Amino acid sequence: MSADLPAFRFDPNPSPVAANERTARLVDPGFGRVFTDHMALIRYTEGRGWHDAQITARAPLTVDPSTAVLHYAQEIFEGLKAYRLDDGDVALFRADANARRFRDSARRLAMPELPDALFLESCRKLVETERDWIPTIDGGALYLRPFMIASEAFLGVKPSAEYIYMVIASSVGAYWKGGARAVSIWVSRDYSRAAPGGTGAAKCGGNYAASLAAQSEAIRQGCDQVVFLDAVERRWVEELGGMNVFFVFDDGSLVTPPLTGTILPGITRESIIRIARDQGMTVREELYGIDQWCADAASGRLVEAFACGTAAVVTPIGQVKSADGDFTIGSGGTGQTTQRMLDALTAIQRGRGTDAHGWVQRLG
Template identity: 45%
Template sequence: MNPIRIEKSTQLKPKPEQQSLGFGKHFTDHMFLMDYSSDEGWHDARIVPYGPLELDPASMVFHYGQAVFEGLKAYRSVDEQILLFRPDKNAQRINHSSTRISIPPIDEAFFVEALQTLIRVEADWIPSMEGTSLYIRPFIIATEAALGVRSSDHYLFAIILSPGGAYYEEGLKPIRIFVDNHYVRAVQGGTGHAKTPGNYASSLKGQMEAKEQHNCSQVLWLDGIERTYIEEVGSMNVFFKINGEVITPELNGSILEGITRNSVIHLLREWGIHVSERKISIDEIMRASDDGLLEEVFGTGTAAVISPVGGLFWNNRDIVINEGITGACSQKLYDTLTGIQYGKVQDKWGWTVKC
């Protein structure tokens, strides 16, 4: 792989106020791009001024949906270092997703190098206020201009950056989620285990109805065959603490293998908490609630890290979890993971990488 070419912007943007960053609203001065062709492979790695992409209307991504993406963050640590959290896992997963929809893989070490190089160029964009970070969005799209259902011969790999505010401005706040019996996110044998845009497009209708009709902020998806077994919450993996044991759905081919999920399982087991990865039904969850054994429910993902669940709505049943407040396990996981990410807690596992 040739060195990354850097073309600096001559007109830098004013940086937004850190108090009002929000999420995904502002973008930095530069982006990373790299092309693929069946003749040359991946080539022309470059950092250029941020701007629109010029794509032919016949670009295959528009018609056949060949696209994958990732999400991770860069953190400004307490001692002013720039840290990434397990970027090697994102490199592995983007190739896993690409394989599922016939996109050629990227060298994983180079993926991390591209991230680090772009972030160093844009270091001034990393906010320093408590809880803020620089969100990183790598993605690959099919760019060949052709119609016909087949894999593209041309692709674009891009990385864009967006400074983001604290996900929880007032601390962890439990959410209420709707258990959807009607819509399905994914099925085994499909693309549920890949981070591809179509999975998110298929979730939007259920998400909208959950909010408008049931005042729920997220959807808990059930399996696509029996409509019985728990899969994911919105764009997060989900965990249930029942009678001292933490249970999360097993990776069955329709569930995304979350990097935060993996980290949570590792931490819980190290703390001596029994973790089971297995099928778990919505009926089992409701029985545990009826028996007073459902202690905590929380989601895990890059954006929120840990998202405690304060209530479940299913088949006109509205149950409250842990009196609607954040549980001790959820809080400890959040404090530990964010502590590692910001350099406040010792990283005994080598999860953070310096830029």
């Protein structure tokens, strides 16, 4: 750590979960419901900078009713996982990329940029403290949720002068029990996730809140997820409610929507692009229309489609539904390329595959 950055102090939880109770919770943790004993916390004050870095007991927050985040939504977050490797070590996957994206999100929402070193140290120290919370079940991991909120108590539309940065940890199993399954998605015609000049490329809570009405509509239509089109022409496929999307063609090429500022620059997305190119595949980042998607699926030119993100990693898309009609992609199940991308990525994350790009950061 740099001399001008705060060092972490450790305040152990005086009442940690008993070992036998922790073991019972890790048998089937699900996703995002089992939390560990500790959290990381750093404060920011205008004129003072970042201070009071600590690993401390996970506990509720007490905030004033006028706290800025409650009124003006200055909030950003990240999501990444710590894995137990086959040789017993624990590792983070591409945490440096999460640190960079966290700074980008902060800049967009007029929040102070957390130095990468502090982001990485907060994640490392929390994982080192909570490594016993990493499930040993297939697909098990420790999901980390770094986030920052505006904490100044005031009513006025301006950037806050105070912020709280925290990292909480959740023991998780595989997102889909029994392995990845093909999902059905609903094409939203009435809702947009983000528009040019907006916050689409930032990982902020408002983007996800904006997706919930459309996601509820998808559920009512019998679908698992929603896919958004661009806000201007309502023509170009952008992303799902919380995942990027890829299209696989009969010539073996991949297409994914370009990063034009309206979709999230997913770290899993970038990883898949690199892996696919390493395997000799052609990957194009280009606009792809919903009408073309339907036509290519009908003609057989499009053979697979999948979504990707930190939580579910890679998820096959089997069927697309909309007010204009439905269509099935390929066999409606998991395609060979989709499975190959999933296997290659998880092999690197678990220490079983060659880490050609230095993505895995071992913590010992």
